[in-house]
Amino acid sequence: MKNYLKILSFLFFSCFVMPSIAQDNLNNSAQKEQHFIINGLVKERENNQPISNVEVQVFGQPITRTNPLGExxxxxxxxxxxxxxxxxxxxVYYTVINDEDITVEVVSSNIPTEAYYNNQRTAQAYKNALDSVKKYKKIDVEKSLQFATEALAKSRSTQQNAKAYEIIADVYMQWKQYDLSISNYRISLQSKQNNEVVLKLAKAYNLNKNFSQSIQTYLELPVEDLTNLQYIMRFEGLGDAYTNEASYVEASKSYNRALKRAETDSITPKITDLNSKIAKMYMKNGQIEQAQSYFGNSLNLASKENKKRALEETVTVADFQHTNRAYDNEINLRKQALENIIEIENDTVFDNESALTPQKQNYKIGNAYYLQKDFDSAVAYLERSVKEADDKEDLVVKKDAKRKLSEVYSSSGNDEKALETYKEYTEIVEELYIKKEQEIVRAAKFSRDISNKQNRIKSLENERELSESKYQLTLERNKRQQLIIYSLIGGVLLLCILAYLMYKYIKQQRLANNLLALKSLRSQMNPHFIFNALNSVNNFIALNDERTANKYLTDFSFLMRAVLENSEEDFIPLQKEIELLQLYVKLEHFRFQDKFDYTITVDNAINIxxxxxxxxxxQPYIENAVWHGLRYKKDKGQLNIDLKHVSNNEIAITITDNGIGRERSKALKTPNQKKHNSKGLSNIKKRVAILNNMYKDKIDVFITDLNPKAVDVGTKVKVTIKKD
Structure with missing residues (x-):
């Protein structure tokens, strides 16, 4: 590694230091002083506004200009x-004394210039456009987006850009275009991080039914950076998302954390909202008693706030009572709500989409009476609902009320009135159908218009990014061209050398690791083989056959010496391996003479x-054939080892036996034997894999059944070896 460090140091000196010296000599400008880059900012002293397009120059050097941010x-x-x-x-004249960043504060001339007036007009136009967006946000989406586009065009900083996109997203949220609001909140956050915008983004994800994304966004907000209200909104939003995802345990935890902070900080509106949301969460989860308790809290708290909030909560609790089939409670609450609606309507107009309209409340009271079989009361309230809906052109409620009236008449036995009302209902349905078709056409046009507006906003952002990129590119090109060229050349050379050295190092490490693995596997093979052989000797001794044991040990010692001599080699000549096989098969046959005969055939065309x-x-394949195939065969088996010439660079070694086969052999294993996998075959597979990786597919091994249709299936092992 020391040599590598010396080489890298030399390359670094050659790539970066030498070109710099050569360039200085070519320019005849060798100096003792060292040049450096400083960053600067030019701004007005009075209002800290940055000034763009200011000329900054060192005598004899090219002019530099400030960007739109005054930098x-x-x-x-x-x-x-x-x-x-x-x-x-x-x-202004400024003398450089060190390499620190500088800020130049200037005082405008007594007579303002046209550029000054232009800047002031642009800033005011941006502010006016944003004010117009806020004004039209709830009443005219097209106008609000048009003014938002103008604000973006007048934006002169990343902060202004972020604010403009936030307000655009707010407009889309107001008009329930949640996917577009998500896109614009994200663009706003790219310009400037803002916890308030992150909370809005998480809420938009939730409303767009991206619950997991909403939860993730809320969780990424650091709690310690939030204000008290933001803290409450974070956990309230998490509760909403978890509830929508039906994760009620997590929802309960989040809502209660928000409620605890709201109670600590005495934020009454949030305490009411959270009690109501916890009640709804329990209602969805089927925990009626808990829901009843929290709805009682929310209703009590709402009554202490303004009338509209009290009305909203009254209707919410009435809906709960309907779900709970407590129709008397529902009717009382809705009658109370109707009285409050009459009072509030003098100051507030509810559109037909609101749940607080009198026609909807009359309809729901009539429906509750109908479910109690109080048909006279049901008719009275349903007729009031029809009248209110007719006055306010609410065809949806009018249709539902007519249908319900028909059902009430039918249930009370007034079939004539039921039929008459049903005909009126069908007429309203046809009228409503035509109206819905018109609304669909308007909605399609609305969607196209909004899409066009969003495309215009995106094009403005792209133009801005392109202009800024061009400006920065032009600014840097003249000053850094030489440095970039030399850096690129030096960097490429350095990377190439580093890549080459790393490649060699990795290759050497891989080779060392493979060799170590092979050595380890070989060290496992030899004890495995010795253990099996000594078992055979032990068997002869157990049978008091000392002469046979001595003869077996003599042959075994020759085999062991040969095996140990070759244990450090990755490859040995084929001739030696054949001799080892002959000796090993002889020993196995010596022990199991009554179980099998064997042949070893070597093709004369092979140069061994x-x-x-x-x-x-x-050896492990032969051992498997004898010990697990032929040993259990009822009659005498046959083991064949054939070495055949395939080509000048390839031979095939086939080991076949007509033993009981692999499946029956597995079935005959004792429970204790099944706990231990075959170490020999396992090690061979690993050795083959490592050797093939090192020597590019030198060895292939295929194991199949010899004769699948026979009683004794047998096994065939084919080993293909390629010459280097």
Whole structure:
């Protein structure tokens, strides 16, 4: 690694220091002083407004100009004098003493220039446009978006940009275009982070039914950075999203945290809202008693606020009582609501979409009486609902009230009146159908208009980004062109060298790791083999066959010496492996003479001295054939080992046995044997994988059943070896 560090140091010096020295010599401007880049800001002293297009220059150097935010960058050295010029103020001279950023505060000339007036007019136009957006937000979406577009065009800072997009998103929220509000809130946050906007974005996700995204956005807000009200809104919003997601346990936790803070800070409206929301959450979850308790709290609290809030909560609780089939309570609450509506309507106009209209409350009272089978009272209130709906051109409620009247008449036995009312109902349905068609056409046009407005807003943002990019690119190009060229060349060279060194290092590490893994696997193979062989010797001793045991040990010692000699090698000559196999199969046959015969056939076309093979590669397959296939065969089996010539660079070694097969062998295993996987075969698979990775697919192993249709299925192992 020390050599690598020396090489990198040399490359760094060659790529960055030497070109700089050469360039200085070419320009005949070798200096003892060192140049550096300083950042600056030019602004008015009186109102801290940045000034754009100010000329900043060092004598003999190109002119630099401030950007729309009053910022500039310039290459200088200690002692240089900056000349700062603009038609709106007297020229300023500034001497550079160090490399720190500078702020230049200027005083406007006595006679304001046209540029000054233009800046002032632009700022006022931006403010006026935003005020107009707020004015038309609730009454005319097209006008509000038109003024928002004008505000964006007049924006002169990222802060103004962020505010404009926030207000545009507010407009879309007002008109329930939640997907568009999400897009604009996100653009606003890209310009400037603002916790208030993040809360609005999370709410928009919730209203757009992106509940998981809403929850994630709320959770990403750091609690310690929030105001008391923002803290409450965060956990209230989380409760809303969890409730919509039917995660009632999490919703309860979030609502209660918000409620606890609201009670601590005595924020009465939020205490009322949260009691109502907790009640609704319990109602959705089927916990009626808890819902009843919290609705009682919310109704009591709302009655202490303004009349409209009390009315809203009264209607909400009445809906709950209807769901709970407490029709007497529902009727009393709705009658109370009707009295409050009459009082409030003098100051407030409810549109037909509101739940607080008298026609809807009369309809619901009539429906409650109908469910109690008090048909006379039901008729009275339903007829009032029809009259109110007719006066206010509310066809939806009028239709529902007529249909319900028909049902009431029918249930009370007045079939003639029921039929007459039903005909009136069908006429209203047809009228409503025509109206809905017209509304659909208007909605489509509304959607197209809004889409066009949003496209215009997006094009403005793209134009702004493009203009800013061009300006910055032009500003930096002249000052940094040489540095960029030399940096790129040096960086590419350095990266190439680093990549090459890393490649070599990784390759060496991989090779070392593979060699270590092979050594480890070989070290596992030898004890495994020795253990199995010693079991055979132990069997002969147990049978008091000392002569056979001694003869077996003699042959075994020859085999062990050969195995240990080859244990450090990745590959050995094929000839040696054949000799080891012959000796090993001889030992196995010596023990199981009555179980199998064997043949080892070597194709004469194979030059056994040219091919190399991993040591102990074939032994586990032969061991498996004998111990798990042939040993359990009722009659005498056959083991064949064939080495065949495939091509000058490839041979195929086939090990076949007509034993009981793999499936039956597994079935014969004892419970204790099933707990232990075959170490030999497992190690061979790992060794083959590592060797193929190191030597590019040198060895292939395929294991199949020899004769699937026979009683003794047998096993066939085919090992293909390629020459380097």
């Amino acid at each position: 500039f960058k310039i290459k200088v050295k200690k002692g240089d004098e900056l000349v700062i010029k603009h038609e709106d103020f007297h020229t 001295n040219e091919f190399k093979i991993p040591p102990m590669l074939l």
